[in-house]
Amino acid sequence: MSFRSVLYLEQVRKAEGAPRTHSSTGPTAIERYLEAEEKGRLIQSLKSYLPSRTLTGTEVFGRRYMLEDLVSRILSDLRGHAERQFGTPIRHALVGRPVRFVGAETEEDDAYAVARLRDAFTIAGFESVDFEMEPVAAAYSYESTLDHDELILIGDFGGGTSDFSLLQVGPGVRRRGRTPQDLLGNSGVGLAGDAFDARIVRKLVSPALGADSHARSLNKILPAVPAWIYANLERWHYLSFLRTRSVMEILKSARMRALEPEKIEALIALIEDDLGYQLHQAVQRVKCELSRYPSAEFCFRDGSLNLHISVTRSEFEAWIADELRAIERCIDSLLESSGVGSREVDRVFLTGGSSFVPAVRRMFATRFGEDRIRSGGEFTSVAHGLALRAEEVLMNVSCPAGTPLASSTNL
Numbered sequence: 001m002s003f004r005s006v007l008y009l010e011q012v013r014k015a016e017g018a019p020r021t022h023s024s025t026g027p028t029a030i031e032r033y034l035e036a037e038e039k040g041r042l043i044q045s046l047k048s049y050l051p052s053r054t055l056t057g058t059e060v061f062g063r064r065y066m067l068e069d070l071v072s073r074i075l076s077d078l079r080g081h082a083e084r085q086f087g088t089p090i091r092h093a094l095v096g097r098p099v100r101f102v103g104a105e106t107e108e109d110d111a112y113a114v115a116r117l118r119d120a121f122t123i124a125g126f127e128s129v130d131f132e133m134e135p136v137a138a139a140y141s142y143e144s145t146l147d148h149d150e151l152i153l154i155g156d157f158g159g160g161t162s163d164f165s166l167l168q169v170g171p172g173v174r175r176r177g178r179t180p181q182d183l184l185g186n187s188g189v190g191l192a193g194d195a196f197d198a199r200i201v202r203k204l205v206s207p208a209l210g211a212d213s214h215a216r217s218l219n220k221i222l223p224a225v226p227a228w229i230y231a232n233l234e235r236w237h238y239l240s241f242l243r244t245r246s247v248m249e250i251l252k253s254a255r256m257r258a259l260e261p262e263k264i265e266a267l268i269a270l271i272e273d274d275l276g277y278q279l280h281q282a283v284q285r286v287k288c289e290l291s292r293y294p295s296a297e298f299c300f301r302d303g304s305l306n307l308h309i310s311v312t313r314s315e316f317e318a319w320i321a322d323e324l325r326a327i328e329r330c331i332d333s334l335l336e337s338s339g340v341g342s343r344e345v346d347r348v349f350l351t352g353g354s355s356f357v358p359a360v361r362r363m364f365a366t367r368f369g370e371d372r373i374r375s376g377g378e379f380t381s382v383a384h385g386l387a388l389r390a391e392e393v394l395m396n397v398s399c400p401a402g403t404p405l406a407s408s409t410n411l
Helices: 026-035 067-086 107-123 134-143 171-176 192-209 227-234 236-242 246-258 262-273 276-292 313-317 323-336 358-368 381-394
Strands: 004-011 020-025 041-046 057-060 063-066 091-099 128-133 150-157 162-169 185-188 216-217 220-223 296-304 305-314 347-352 373-374 408-411
Touching: 004 026, 004 067, 020 026, 020 150, 026 041, 026 107, 026 236, 026 276, 041 358, 057 067, 057 323, 057 381, 063 067, 063 296, 063 323, 067 107, 091 107, 091 134, 091 305, 107 128, 128 134, 128 381, 134 150, 134 185, 134 381, 150 323, 150 381, 162 323, 185 220, 185 323, 192 227, 192 276, 192 296, 192 305, 192 313, 192 323, 227 236, 236 276, 246 262, 276 296, 276 305, 276 313, 276 408, 305 313, 313 323, 347 358
Parallel strands: 091 128, 091 408, 150 347, 347 373
Antiparallel strands: 004 020, 004 041, 057 063, 150 162, 162 185, 216 220, 296 305
């Protein structure tokens, strides 16, 4: 039902000739990365870099790739899958975009990100592209379940962004035709599930791997390992960047001087065995457990590494307190700018993985009441809503019979 926006580049060597660069995307990319003895370059969260004017591309295996080219490889594979499934060319797309891209500070930054994303679709072979805000798309998915009109607040919690829309939906709205006045407002903040995961790594995992450990150096007590090494643990695909001779020399030297050498040894094992993906799967599991129970056990065992650490939901909520306050401010700002009071909102629809987090749900229950909160399709509602909106648009245009004009894509 979903296709992770992950790109993996590797060099494939044949019996004769120079090695060539092969790319794979989605689930295949992760499988090839995990199976490879000599790791290639795994890249994810490409959408997060779109607003950056300084990050134009990257070098892989001695070749320079523009960011738009990398994104287009994912889109080309998606288009190919769709064409094989439907047996017809796919040349047009309705695309989900966040209200505020990660790292975007102004509307110009967001417009720049959208332009780059549009270019990536063009490179991937699409002839036309239309965009829709992701929370608005989720609203169309929720709307399909209604038999009456409602004023709804959508909360869409992705990996990198939390987005909100306030709009009128329902069968009556569809019958009379949508108008710009139906959308009362949008707001967004560039943090969500990835930020929550990073906090778990920083507060729970990194200390077990020596983040708070010290070492003796010239009769002084200093941090055993540079902090930037632990920062790379917070995004699992960055861990492979630490598998360099210079980093391993730093860590082995630190192990010799450390007051808790066993923790540095565990960090070395994690990096040498390139266990970043497995580590963050364990982080995901404990986050899910804390959404269901007041406490959980973080368990990670792979090779020589064996971590078992207890954590409570209250501890987790304290770690993400700053992120929660930023989300709260975003919601309050939307209501204020729209001139809508909390009592005027008929329903609140929450979607995306982090909508399961009790602290996230609680902030909506406090403002609107638990009885007005709905949820569902946490990982598919945006794409489903895009498809419904594309169908709605197509009913108002003419085209040759049997020619699909749009596919729905939510990166």
